[in-house]
Amino acid sequence: MTRSALQVTNLSIRFGGLVAVADVDLTLNPSEVLCIIGPNGAGKSTLFNLISGIYRPSSGKVELDGRDITGWPAHRIAAAGIARTFQSSRLFNDLTLVDNVVIGMHTRTRSGVLDALLRPRKARAELTEAAERATELIRSISPHLYARRHMLAGALPQADRRRLEIARALASEPKVIMLDEPSSGMDDRDTDALMADVRRVMAERPGLSFLIIEHDMRLVAALPDRVAVIDYGRKIADGQFAEVRLMPRVQEAYLGQKAAQHA
Numbered sequence: 001m002t003r004s005a006l007q008v009t010n011l012s013i014r015f016g017g018l019v020a021v022a023d024v025d026l027t028l029n030p031s032e033v034l035c036i037i038g039p040n041g042a043g044k045s046t047l048f049n050l051i052s053g054i055y056r057p058s059s060g061k062v063e064l065d066g067r068d069i070t071g072w073p074a075h076r077i078a079a080a081g082i083a084r085t086f087q088s089s090r091l092f093n094d095l096t097l098v099d100n101v102v103i104g105m106h107t108r109t110r111s112g113v114l115d116a117l118l119r120p121r122k123a124r125a126e127l128t129e130a131a132e133r134a135t136e137l138i139r140s141i142s143p144h145l146y147a148r149r150h151m152l153a154g155a156l157p158q159a160d161r162r163r164l165e166i167a168r169a170l171a172s173e174p175k176v177i178m179l180d181e182p183s184s185g186m187d188d189r190d191t192d193a194l195m196a197d198v199r200r201v202m203a204e205r206p207g208l209s210f211l212i213i214e215h216d217m218r219l220v221a222a223l224p225d226r227v228a229v230i231d232y233g234r235k236i237a238d239g240q241f242a243e244v245r246l247m248p249r250v251q252e253a254y255l256g257q258k259a260a261q262h263a
């Protein structure tokens with residue numbers, strides 16, 4: 001049996017009286033795309049924060065490639081092979097695209113501040129090599145971004161900012177990459193380009209898995225191998241989108257939200 005890339009078992013977190021994530025089980029296989037969907041406030045981002053070490057779970061287990069990483073701090077989890085993007089952009093606007101990606105490599109570079117002070121030549125050589133690798137990575141992800149690699153990130157339109165964030169996440173050479181609403185703020189054309197980028201990245205990196213929170217049903221219907229639905233912190237469905245979308249519980253979860261919005 002193949003080992004799962006990511007295994008989440010009975011994962012829960014409470015904030016005071018609120019159980020934001022409740023006994024969630026998830027399996028993400030190598031080379032798989034799994035989308036997490038669910039109404040606003042269902043607990044999707046909190047689940048990401050638990051997996052990536054921003055929050056410590058109240059109970060449950062997270063395993064990466066068979067290794068128990070539960071409760072590890074975020075930087076250790078990143079170094080172990082989980083990269084992520086956030087709903088709101090975390091780019092350095094005053095740095096070029098290449099430098100933003102170089103920063104994403106920090107879990108893979110060896111020189112620290114002390115090295116830079118004590119062995120500046122070695123640190124400089126490592127930085128030059130990182131810039132070359134960052135440039136190559138940008139080229140492999142998107143010719144469009146490659147043409148803009150020396151621009152400041154702050155000058156990029158929204159869709160390119162998202163692409164760059166994915167490039168930066170990939171720079172740490174992760175086993176699992178988690179994208180939090182990658183298509184938000186994109187039109188249909190940009191969303192199609194994003195899906196093409198993800199497929200290209202996957203084709204070039206056998207074994208890499210994607211966990212994606214998404215609201216755009218066009219993407220959810222087309223991109224993932226599987227979909228997991230979260231509602232009130234619990235997983236209420238897991239399977240092919242075509243089947244999951246017809247489940248009464250899933251329809252109720254979304255209808256409940258629409259009713260609340262119209263109240």
Ligand SMILES: Nc1ncnc2c1ncn2[C@@H]1O[C@H](COP(=O)(O)OP(=O)(O)OP(=O)(O)O)[C@@H](O)[C@H]1O
Pocket residue numbers: 015018020038039040041042043044045046047
């Ligand atoms: N640090 C926190 N302290 C207290 N409550 C929190 C905290 N983080 C999240 N919550 C609560 O947990 C619940 C789940 O929030 P979360 O942001 O995970 O939902 P979501 O599914 O990602 O929503 P959206 O689709 O709107 O981004 C919400 O009720 C939220 O208010």
